[in-house]
Amino acid sequence: MVDETHRDEEEEHLARQLKARGLRPTRQRLALAKLLFGRGHRHVAAEELYQEARQAGVSVSLATVYNTLHQFTRAGLLSEVVVGSGQSYFDTHVGSHWHFFDKTTGEILDIPEDAIAFARLPAPPPGKVIDRIDVVIRVRRAEPVPEQPLGRED
């Protein structure tokens, strides 16, 4: 389903990007890059991207997916999204940004950049500079939860 020898324009572009950042444009890196950057913003977990890649007929191992995700992150092509201590998500959006997160369902929703604005921000601690600002708005279903009557403790 995929022509292994010929690179289309998109691949050429990606290949150049990778080279420019010191990453050899290997088959799997190109394929993953294509999945990641080919269709607008996305957040993916390693396992997820791994499945996608395999379904797309790309021969790649989970370890390589992890490696690649981290290399891309180091190269500034991805950023890591931390919403819970379970697993890591990687976001094709690199700047500061925001998310809704429902821990009961695990879903992460993007919040458009301009939907949050700060009226006041602290200066970084002495000797530090701000790298980026993450905002996670934790939400839950608006339903039951009448009131927990003390004594709940599993």
Added chain:
Amino acid sequence: MVDETHRDEEEEHLARQLKARGLRPTRQRLALAKLLFGRGHRHVAAEELYQEARQAGVSVSLATVYNTLHQFTRAGLLSEVVVGSGQSYFDTHVGSHWHFFDKTTGEILDIPEDAIAFARLPAPPPGKVIDRIDVVIRVRRAEPVPEQPLGRED
């Protein structure tokens, strides 16, 4: 080093707190509560608290530390701080507040509530309510990092 039978005023207070929230004031819960709440605000990881407890001569297992941390969190005595996907931190400060986080050193610093103000916030997705808002300002040392000269990738 610790009198097992007599409870000082602090312990009585903590014991009452726990009871009021449906948690039996057991030896280890009291000891952990004392470590957690005895000296102002703190963020601790489970492993950390575990070590502290043992050094304080408290006989407690790591599993119980985890249990207790979660029970306290459920009871509203602690809040979980998510800054990285590695491990969980628990914060004795329960109200809304924010954090600086330096991933290179692992340090977490509190940001007072009033140091951040929002000029605009999004409405929660339909059917959801906002549980709480987490803000993590990621920082790093303001020094070296002159510019990564391409080609770094190890």
Added chain:
DNA sequence: ATTTGTGCAAATCGTTTGCATCTGA
């Protein structure tokens, strides 16, 4: 030909769980 990347499986890390034993009210 060299150097760098990849795949696999085993190893690690933080955290959770199952179950027998103990403890507090």
Added chain:
DNA sequence: TCAGATGCAAACGATTTGCACAAAT
């Protein structure tokens, strides 16, 4: 007494690592 807690060790899921093999320049 007896429900609820605890300790231990095994189980777990996500991620990392070591090393032989393969691919890119």
